[in-house]
Amino acid sequence: MxxxxxxxxxxxxxxxxxxxxxxxxxxxxxxxxxxxxxxxxxxxxxxxxxxxxxxxxxxxxxxxxxxxxxxxxxxxxxxxxxAPAPMTHGPNASATIGPFELIQARLTLESAVAGLAAKVATATDLRRVKSTLEEHVVLLEHPLTDSRFRKIMTVDSRFHLEIAEATHNLALIQTVDFVRNYVGTTPEWKIFLDVYERDRDQLDLALAEHRVIFDRIFERDAGGAQKAMRDHIFRKWGGLRDELVQRKLLLDTKLFAIDLDLDL
Structure with missing residues (x-):
């Protein structure tokens, strides 16, 4: 054919x-x-x-x-x-959320959240995020078994949610949690896990990027924290886009439109 x-x-x-x-x-x-x-x-x-x-x-x-x-x-x-959970409010209440929208939402939302956390996070918040980051480091010091990989993904997700919690804004916390949980239900996420599970370099790079994000928040550098988070998410999802293209699975051509220079 x-x-x-x-x-x-x-x-x-x-x-x-x-x-x-x-x-x-x-x-x-x-x-x-x-x-x-x-x-x-x-x-x-x-x-x-x-x-x-x-x-x-x-x-x-x-x-x-x-x-x-x-x-x-x-x-x-x-x-x-x-079917993926539909939106529950507004004029598009029957619509499902596509991968382009999820990526754009994360780029916009989580980068802004990191910037706000840099301004308002308490010492307790910073200690909590640092502890999660240190747990991530320890997990990557050992051979990458299936069980350890699942723990790494859990800790990775917790890092992002704890940054949202450091804003002390319940609306932002719940929105970040919703978007991240929704992402986890998509077939694209399964491809993402397949890519990362067999690529230790990608896991190490993600940890290095988490360190930069934390450092910018700790330094109260809101602009730097926002950029570090945006770069991190863009790089990970850019890798997924490339994988989808390679596998001829890219069904949402709008994914090509995402660029760091976009004014989202």
């Missing part, structure tokens, strides 16, 4: 995308919402492909909101109740 590119040329579809189309026609059409797909191993054997291709194909189906992967129970055919 071939498609015309935006430049008018023709290119072959990536194997994972071709497999996603086959699974959609052969498997999903025979399932009821909530019923499980065959396992990764079974799909690989059935279609004569490697498990990496199967994994990417299932991710494509997740991005299309056709499949949901649940911890401990595998992948199932999505139902209406499995």
């Amino acid at each position: 071939v498609r015309k590119s935006e430049t008018g040329g023709r290119r072959m579809q990536r194997p994972s995308r071709m497999l996603a189309d086959r699974i959609r026609g052969d498997v999903l059409s025979r399932l009821n919402p909530g019923e499980r797909l065959p396992t990764e191993r079974e799909l690989a054997a059935r279609y004569g492909v490697g498990r990496t291709i199967v994994r990417e194909a299932v991710l494509i189906l997740e991005l299309l909101e056709l499949v949901v992967t649940r911890h401990g129970s595998g992948s199932v055919l999505a139902s209406a109740g499995d």
